[in-house]
Amino acid sequence: xxxxxxxxxxxxxxxxxxxxxxxxxxxxxxxxxxxxxxxxxxxxxxxxxxxxxxxxxxxxxxxxxxxxxxxxxxxxxxxxxxxxxxxxxxxxxxxxxxxxxxxxxxxxxxxxxxxxxxxxxxxxxxxxxxxxxxxxxxxxxxxxxxxxxxxxxxxxxxxxxxxxxxxxxxxxxxxxxxxxxxxxxxxxxxxxxxxxxxxxxxxxxxxxxxxxxxxxxxxxxxxxxxxxxxxxxxxxxxxxxxxxxxxxxxxxxxxxxxxxxxxxxxxxx
Ligand SMILES: C[S@@+](CC[C@H](N)C(=O)[O-])C[C@H]1O[C@@H](n2cnc3c(N)ncnc32)[C@H](O)[C@@H]1O
Numbered sequence: 001x002x003x004x005x006x007x008x009x010x011x012x013x014x015x016x017x018x019x020x021x022x023x024x025x026x027x028x029x030x031x032x033x034x035x036x037x038x039x040x041x042x043x044x045x046x047x048x049x050x051x052x053x054x055x056x057x058x059x060x061x062x063x064x065x066x067x068x069x070x071x072x073x074x075x076x077x078x079x080x081x082x083x084x085x086x087x088x089x090x091x092x093x094x095x096x097x098x099x100x101x102x103x104x105x106x107x108x109x110x111x112x113x114x115x116x117x118x119x120x121x122x123x124x125x126x127x128x129x130x131x132x133x134x135x136x137x138x139x140x141x142x143x144x145x146x147x148x149x150x151x152x153x154x155x156x157x158x159x160x161x162x163x164x165x166x167x168x169x170x171x172x173x174x175x176x177x178x179x180x181x182x183x184x185x186x187x188x189x190x191x192x193x194x195x196x197x198x199x200x201x202x203x204x205x206x207x208x209x210x211x212x213x214x215x216x217x218x219x220x221x222x223x224x225x226x227x228x229x230x231x232x233x234x235x236x237x238x239x240x241x242x243x244x245x246x247x248x249x250x251x252x253x254x255x256x257x258x259x260x261x262x263x264x265x266x267x268x269x
Pocket of ligand 1: 048201
């Protein structure tokens with residue numbers, strides 16, 4: 001795997017291309033030592049979002065999944081060596097024009113295209129707080145972000161060198177079939193009342209299903225979440241080892257910044 005990179009970050013991995021609410025780059029110092037002893041394994045992220053963790057750890061083999069088809073199409077196009085000729089402009093008129101075009105592609109069923117990936121990147125970097133939210137009809141509805149300066153990437157081809165043996169899927173986590181020795185890092189949406197990354201949201205029943213599913217996995221598991229009382233009770237009842245960490249102020253799914261306690265729940269580690 002190529003190691004010299006313009007995208008290198010101080011944590012030894014490479015910088016994620018997107019901004020993502022709930023991104024876990026800050027957790028890397030805790031995750032890295034747990035992963036190091038297993039790095040010949042396949043690394044599986046059922047809720048990969050902004051990919052901060054996979055890109056921070058840079059496993060040779062990975063399976064990254066998210067229910068959001070747009071983010072997965074973006075990574076898939078990076079794997080094919082995306083370079084964009086679009087002129088990215090940080091102004092409101094251009095933003096809303098491109099948002100309309102992106103929603104036209106959704107309406108026409110053309111979301112698995114390089115153009116859709118370029119627009120998704122532009123909207124993510126230029127929209128409010130890097131949020132990714134869709135209305136009930138499935139159209140992107142984040143407003144313009146008013147960021148002072150944005151360094152847009154035009155040539156993403158460097159990511160391709162890391163994605164060689166990585167598989168990308170956009171499925172509901174219930175559809176994923178793990179191999180016994182997969183190393184799983186799962187970061188579902190926080191246990192909060194209103195979570196809406198994608199049409200459908202994430203309910204308490206979903207939290208319970210994730211925790212139960214991974215409690216049966218034979219290989220190493222790390223599950224992270226907001227350390228709410230009911231999450232701690234659930235994870236403990238399923239036999240996870242618990243560690244609680246002070247999280248920095250993070251952007252929640254509503255775009256507010258709040259300080260939370262994070263739980264790292266582990267098994268077979
Ligand atoms: C907290 S974010 C993950 C952030 C990621 N760890 C990072 O560092 O950027 C949770 C992700 O779960 C995804 N998600 C929500 N419901 C899902 C489901 N049922 N199956 C798979 N992914 C889902 C969301 O689209 C979102 O990207």
